[in-house]
Amino acid sequence: MPDIAFPFDNSYARELPGFYAPCQPDTVPAPRLLFFNRGLAEELGMVRDGQTDASLAALFSGNALPPGAQPIAQAYAGHQFGQFNPQLGDGRALLIGEVVDRLGRRRDIALKGSGRTPFSRRGDGKAAVGPMLREVLIGEAMQALGIPTTRALAVVATGEPVFRERPLPGAILTRVAASHIRVGTFQYFSAHGTLEQIRQLADYAIARHYPEVEERDDRHLAFLEAVAQRQAALIAQWMHMGFIHGVMNTDNMSIAGETIDFGPCAFMEAYDPRAVFSSIDEMGRYAYQAQPRIARWNLARLAETLLPLIHADEGRAIELATEVIDAFMGHYQQHWLSGLRAKLGLAGLPGQEGPDTALGESWLDLLHAQQVDYTLAWRRLVDAAAGNEAPLRALFPGQPGLDGWLHRWRERWAVEGEAAPAPLNRAEAMGRINPWLIPRNHRVEEALAAASDEGDLAPFEGLLNALARPYEENPELAAYAEPAPQTFMAEFRTFCGT
Numbered sequence: 001m002p003d004i005a006f007p008f009d010n011s012y013a014r015e016l017p018g019f020y021a022p023c024q025p026d027t028v029p030a031p032r033l034l035f036f037n038r039g040l041a042e043e044l045g046m047v048r049d050g051q052t053d054a055s056l057a058a059l060f061s062g063n064a065l066p067p068g069a070q071p072i073a074q075a076y077a078g079h080q081f082g083q084f085n086p087q088l089g090d091g092r093a094l095l096i097g098e099v100v101d102r103l104g105r106r107r108d109i110a111l112k113g114s115g116r117t118p119f120s121r122r123g124d125g126k127a128a129v130g131p132m133l134r135e136v137l138i139g140e141a142m143q144a145l146g147i148p149t150t151r152a153l154a155v156v157a158t159g160e161p162v163f164r165e166r167p168l169p170g171a172i173l174t175r176v177a178a179s180h181i182r183v184g185t186f187q188y189f190s191a192h193g194t195l196e197q198i199r200q201l202a203d204y205a206i207a208r209h210y211p212e213v214e215e216r217d218d219r220h221l222a223f224l225e226a227v228a229q230r231q232a233a234l235i236a237q238w239m240h241m242g243f244i245h246g247v248m249n250t251d252n253m254s255i256a257g258e259t260i261d262f263g264p265c266a267f268m269e270a271y272d273p274r275a276v277f278s279s280i281d282e283m284g285r286y287a288y289q290a291q292p293r294i295a296r297w298n299l300a301r302l303a304e305t306l307l308p309l310i311h312a313d314e315g316r317a318i319e320l321a322t323e324v325i326d327a328f329m330g331h332y333q334q335h336w337l338s339g340l341r342a343k344l345g346l347a348g349l350p351g352q353e354g355p356d357t358a359l360g361e362s363w364l365d366l367l368h369a370q371q372v373d374y375t376l377a378w379r380r381l382v383d384a385a386a387g388n389e390a391p392l393r394a395l396f397p398g399q400p401g402l403d404g405w406l407h408r409w410r411e412r413w414a415v416e417g418e419a420a421p422a423p424l425n426r427a428e429a430m431g432r433i434n435p436w437l438i439p440r441n442h443r444v445e446e447a448l449a450a451a452s453d454e455g456d457l458a459p460f461e462g463l464l465n466a467l468a469r470p471y472e473e474n475p476e477l478a479a480y481a482e483p484a485p486q487t488f489m490a491e492f493r494t495f496c497g498t
Helices: 011-015 038-043 053-061 129-145 183-192 195-209 219-241 288-310 314-344 353-370 374-385 402-419 423-431 441-454 458-467 475-481 486-491
Strands: 020-022 032-036 072-074 078-080 083-085 093-100 106-112 151-163 167-177
Touching: 011 072, 011 093, 011 195, 032 053, 032 129, 038 151, 053 151, 053 167, 078 183, 129 151, 129 167, 129 441, 129 458, 183 195, 183 288, 195 219, 195 288, 219 288, 219 314, 288 314, 314 353, 314 374, 314 423, 353 402, 374 423, 441 458, 441 486, 458 475
Parallel strands: none
Antiparallel strands: 020 072, 032 151, 072 093, 078 083, 093 106, 106 167, 151 167
């Protein structure tokens, strides 16, 4: 076999015995490489000399694990749509090891869809081509947009079917993450383990993700604060891009502050704060506008597991943790306002927080009232900042309310005085954070259907290439930037296939 290797250093398996179940991936009959992220492989220090698609397929199917791999299924619990399930765990995923990449970052390498584990319950542990390629498209889009995210390293077709509503071609994803420690990981050991195990897990997570608080006497409270800060920043970024995760269960909230698990997620098109696309979210628990509130709720569940570590006196521990949870929305609002100002091209002057918030909210109200495409509205505002209002006006039939809002926006520029950039500089800065292109839902579905039903990867590869530069307008890629037809969005639903 050609020289295929990762510089493994498996700290989770080494330092946290009893927090996982050792397990081997199933052997698959006919592995075939569908996707390989060469740039990410370089980041990870993966040796590539002499590799072929066949050898990569063998590696990323689990048929030929590299030296140093130590596959384990991690234990975790979770609240799913508000209901606690005390035992979930990696039912079809295996952490095969960790590497320290070329920038000194410790990262997990995990297989998804590699077969049954001790946590599979009644599941088959398998995955299908469509959902695994979906993880590639959404994860790489998030990466290009600048949002912290897990990423796909490879997808391999297994050569065997998986049985869902109908037989589907099977596949295995290789996912890279800062770690796979979740709020649900803490919940599992709070429900089943000992206080010492919770301490072990917390101290491991602190050393790995928040070393700046490691020496503090109140490090476990500081850990909760640090996780809350990262989540506040992450959710604000989701909101600014119109991203709807769709299944914000506590087992899908990463302690590292990355977006993880792209099942029923979608990017909003026509602006609607109540937008929900997930087929199983019948009550709108994880709607677009609910995401900050749900993040706070999930953090409260993390806080509950940490109470014995925060303070020996339970009452005092609850007071301290409550202060952190109550501060979350303030942190979120700060991140949201900062991002809003940047999207509007404002300098963010002290004393203008209230007016700037009102200006942004009135803009969103305008989009909602006229059902304007969220992404294109912001992008055409960039044109307006550069002096060309025509593309923006084309999005507002009849233009009721637009003139008045544009007048207020430009009045706000005048308040900045000498702090205001020149119009073209303002527009250039806005263009770097207001994307032209997102994973349009109809394009994603077309690409996945072609790959799954016809074995045609060309639509997937074309879309993936387009998503790599979301801030650059390219006439040759204009079809990828067009909103989905209203008839498509009226019926569009997403599913937990990943």
